[in-house]
Amino acid sequence: MQIPSPILYSYFRSSCSWRVRIALALKGIAYDVVPVNLLKDGGQQFSAEFKAVNPMQQVPALKIDGITLSQSLAIIHYLEDTCPNPRLLPQDLKKRAQVRMIADHIVSGIQPLQNLSVLKQMGEKKMEWAQNCIASGFQALEQTLQHTAGRYCVGDEVSMADLCLVPQVFNAERFKVDMGPYPTITRINKALLELEAFKVSHPSLQPDTPAELRA
Amino acid sequence: MAFSSQPILYSYFRSSCSWRVRIALALKGIAYDVVPVNLLKDGGQQFSAEFKAVNPMQQVPALKIDGITLSQSLAIIHYLEDTCPNPRLLPQDLKKRAQVRMIADHIVSGIQPLQNLSVLKQMGEKKMEWAQNCIASGFQALEQTLQHTAGRYCVGDEVSMADLCLVPQVFNAERFKVDMGPYPTITRINKALLELEAFKVSHPSLQPDTPAELRA
Numbered sequence: 001m002q003i004p005s006p007i008l009y010s011y012f013r014s015s016c017s018w019r020v021r022i023a024l025a026l027k028g029i030a031y032d033v034v035p036v037n038l039l040k041d042g043g044q045q046f047s048a049e050f051k052a053v054n055p056m057q058q059v060p061a062l063k064i065d066g067i068t069l070s071q072s073l074a075i076i077h078y079l080e081d082t083c084p085n086p087r088l089l090p091q092d093l094k095k096r097a098q099v100r101m102i103a104d105h106i107v108s109g110i111q112p113l114q115n116l117s118v119l120k121q122m123g124e125k126k127m128e129w130a131q132n133c134i135a136s137g138f139q140a141l142e143q144t145l146q147h148t149a150g151r152y153c154v155g156d157e158v159s160m161a162d163l164c165l166v167p168q169v170f171n172a173e174r175f176k177v178d179m180g181p182y183p184t185i186t187r188i189n190k191a192l193l194e195l196e197a198f199k200v201s202h203p204s205l206q207p208d209t210p211a212e213l214r215a
Numbered sequence: 216m217a218f219s220s221q222p223i224l225y226s227y228f229r230s231s232c233s234w235r236v237r238i239a240l241a242l243k244g245i246a247y248d249v250v251p252v253n254l255l256k257d258g259g260q261q262f263s264a265e266f267k268a269v270n271p272m273q274q275v276p277a278l279k280i281d282g283i284t285l286s287q288s289l290a291i292i293h294y295l296e297d298t299c300p301n302p303r304l305l306p307q308d309l310k311k312r313a314q315v316r317m318i319a320d321h322i323v324s325g326i327q328p329l330q331n332l333s334v335l336k337q338m339g340e341k342k343m344e345w346a347q348n349c350i351a352s353g354f355q356a357l358e359q360t361l362q363h364t365a366g367r368y369c370v371g372d373e374v375s376m377a378d379l380c381l382v383p384q385v386f387n388a389e390r391f392k393v394d395m396g397p398y399p400t401i402t403r404i405n406k407a408l409l410e411l412e413a414f415k416v417s418h419p420s421l422q423p424d425t426p427a428e429l430r431a
Contacts, residue, residue, distance in 0.1 A: 054356075055355075055356035055357075055359035055360055056321060056325055056353070056356040057356070058325070065310065066310075067310050067313070067314075069313050069314075069317055070317055070321070071316065071317045071320035071321055071324065071325075072320075073316065073320055073324075074313055074316035074317040074319075074320050075313075075317075077312075077313065077316050078309065078310075078312075078313035078316075081309045081312065081313075082309055093294065093297045093298055094281065094282075094283050094294075096293075096294070096297065097283070097285050097290055097291070097293065097294035097297075098283075098285075100287065100289065100290035100293050100294075101285055101286055101287045101290040101291075103290075104287035104288075104289055104290050104323075105272060105286070105287055107320075107324050108287065108289075108323050108324040108327075108328050109272055109274070109287070109328065111324075112324050112325065112328040112329060113328060113329075113334065118329065118334075121345070129337070137272070139271070140270075140271035140272040140273070141271075143271035144271055
């Protein structure tokens with residue numbers, strides 16, 4: 001009996017979707033993509049069909065093992081629980097807490113403030129608002145990383161924190177945030193982008209990447 | 216002989232994020248000291264240089280425990296879960312566990328940040344309407360999700376991290392005068408949770424920094 005591949009509902013440029021794509025790549029899990037274009041047709045995430053997949057009407061969502069999950073870190077934790085190798089959380093419980101703190105800082109403290117639905121409300125102030133959210137979040141993160149970082153966000157092993165960092169830096173670059181004040185973030189981002197899983201999952205290489213943005 | 220000090224929680228009585236952690240500490244029977252951080256006084260005490268050294272993100276809650284300082288409520292709660300596994304706040308079944316995290320994350324990333332203090336400051340007169348919309352649309356989605364997951368509580372019949380996030384968010388909804396009529400499952404679960412001791416002792420009305428006029 002053939003077990004169906006997991007299905008990931010994803011938008012090429014969604015930082016939240018990218019986090020999950022990295023996790024799937026790191027753990028060597030093959031999956032199918034159903035692209036959800038957040039801009040076309042008034043936003044395909046608002047279709048009745050997709051609402052049945054994820055009532056919150058956001059990407060990513062993952063159909064796996066007979067259930068449907070949303071929320072990138074909930075998905076990533078499920079992958080971690082069911083496919084423990086390679087691990088994305090340190091064995092040391094304090095380091096593990098630091099990984100989660102950094103990941104949560106990005107996924108609750110920065111990204112939601114600059115996501116599509118909030119930016120729509122900001123009108124002309126959109127760019128400035130996004131830059132401020134990211135800059136103040138990165139300023140705090142740069143400080144935290146002084147205590148935790150090795151080669152990566154926490155020590156020398158890739159963790160859930162790193163999965164959240166790279167897509168957020170990509171967003172920062174899209175919003176033209178000056179990365180000068182964040183040398184540690186910049187160094188870690190560069191090191192991570194050399195890894196295969198971060199490359200294959202990149203927004204420029206997705207099934208729904210527009211031709212003009214394709215790598 | 217080494218003297219082990221109690222954990223220290225930096226908290227604001229009415230902060231929903233702080234309340235989540237207070238519930239977890241109460242459920243797990245962990246005694247702690249509170250350092251109140253008043254988010255409104257003195258231009259916001261979270262912006263002091265002293266507190267910035269505790270949490271660079273300048274937000275509550277933060278917890279000093281076992282020689283480290285943690286911020287982000289769910290990171291803190293997961294650490295408490297990892298180090299004090301009883302009573303557990305995550306189901307043993309991995310799919311149910313994922314559902315608990317999904318609901319918790321939905322609240323802590325998808326609803327609360329959009330209506331927290333620093334965002335509302337930007338909204339000026341539209342503040343109330345904005346907060347109501349964020350919470351209503353988040354609760355509408357949550358009500359739908361709970362149809363598939365809820366038993367006595369958010370996921371099945373055991374209190375979980377999802378429940379720790381739910382109750383403070385409902386409290387916020389009531390503060391912003393959100394009509395709870397469309398969310399009967401959320402309302403029922405919230406009521407059941409508020410009967411539990413841990414949710415009562417950690418309530419905003421009973422904190423060291425609760426103003427006299429709001430004290431229970």
